[in-house]
Amino acid sequence: MTLRVGVVGGGQLARMMIAPAVELGIELRVLAEEPGMAASLAATAVGDYRDTDTVLAFARDVDVVTFDHEHVPHHVLTALVAAGIAVHPGPDALAVAQDKLVLRARMAELGAPQPEWAAVADTDQLQAFIDDHGGRAVVKTPRGGYDGKGVRVVSAGTEAADWFAALAEDARGGMLLVEELVDFSRELAQQVARTPSGMLRTYPVVETVQRNGVCAEVLAPAPRASAALAAAAEELGVAIAEGIGVTGMLAVELFETVDGRILVNELAMRPHNSGHWTQDGAVTSQFEQHLRAVLDLPLGDTAATRPWTAMINILGGPSDGSLDGRFEAAMTAHPAAKIHTYGKAPRPGRKVGHVNVAGNDLDDVVYEARAAASVFAD
Incomplete structure (x- = not known):
């Protein structure tokens, strides 16, 4: 059947x-x-x-x-x-990804390492948090934000006055999330697949590079990641997946701090940009794995097929909206590049596709992937 x-x-x-x-x-x-x-x-x-x-x-x-x-x-x-x-995932698990205040409270219950945070109802409460955390902080709308939207770095509570006003006009009311401005060296992501019957598979931890709040590049596995760091990220990802009952793919976005700790930034309970590299760099892609997981089928092997894979997002795309000739140019100049487009009209900053290159040398795959992606930009 x-x-x-x-x-x-x-x-x-x-x-x-x-x-x-x-x-x-x-x-x-x-x-x-x-x-x-x-x-x-x-x-x-x-x-x-x-x-x-x-x-x-x-x-x-x-x-x-x-x-x-x-x-x-x-x-x-x-x-x-x-x-x-x-x-799959179910309502209780999805609630953690849908509301950042729920996320922070749930991570605290699980004992997961995360930035210091608070729920704030007005500019005075926000200012008090800012004053207690070095004069700057990150304020977020709890729901609906993605790709840098709904996130501000602020040094005064009044800088979020418009968001508080919008909450006051909303019949549901609500509060904003404020977090310490983490001194991090880079961002990482740990992916975990989990089935309804509890089977688990983890992917190698990766490094993600954000530009203007949007994921621009992913390097798999994360360069310079010690065995201890990789193990800690995997252990944390598994604990979160099991602790909140995720079914399907889970991406745990992480900060690696300058003093070597990892902190939970955000969660996504679906295939995620940080896992696009798996299409051409892992035995089982995150998309196949998600289907297997939600159907409670045996999970696939998550091992990397090559030592390194670079994923570069195509952001914006050509201003004339046409890819005519660009595929051929990219394929001719970069035959190792795997090009994935989304059938979306281009606009500044919009993700309209990505390029994967897998190989034996990190510098080579990054260069090839960046160069191939650049063919699609003006």
Whole structure:
């Protein structure tokens, strides 16, 4: 019998699940927000993921529901579960990724290392935290932020006055999250796959490079990562996956501090930009692994196939919106590069694709991947 996976969200993550689903004989169905999205090849429905009836109608004849993003409201998720539909990851786990205040409280309960933080209700409380933490801090909107949105580095509480005003006008009310400004040397990411029956697989810890709040590059495995650091990241990722009951792929975004500690930054419970390298650098890609995990199938080998893989995001894309001739130019000049595009219209800073290069020399793969990605930029 053919297994059917329903993916809520029609973005590039759903798009990149299509090929492994075909290879595994899985029927992939996608609820897209609108026509023509990145995963339109598998879109079997178009509708509002915030509407319970729409999502229930989409989900009734699939074996499991999973997600391209974490924005599906909690009441929709619980309605799916109440209707007897398998949802992976489940509502309780997703709540941790959907709300950064819930995340920080849950990490504290698990004893996971993280930045000092507080929930603040007004500019005075924010100013008090700033004064207690060296005169600068990071303030975040608890919900909805991604790729640098909803995040500010501030030195005065009044710098978030507009966010507090918006919360005051919202009938739901709420607070902002403030965190210490971590003195970190680099950012890392640890990926873990977990099935409903508790099977686990981990990927090598990677280094991520952010530009303007957006992931620009990933190096796998993380260069200069000691065995102790790699083991600590893996142990932390597993503890979080088990502690909050994640099913599917989990990405734990980490800070490595200047004094050698690792701290939890954020979580993503789906395939993640930090794992795109696995498409061409690991035995089992994160997209195949996610499908295996949510269906409770045996998990695949996560070993790297080459010593190094570099992933470079294509950000913005050509200003004329045309890739004509650029594929051929990139392929001719960089035959080792694996080019993945998302079928998305270019605009400044938007992720429209990525390039992977795997090989034996770190400098070589980084150069080739950067050079191939640059062909698509103006």
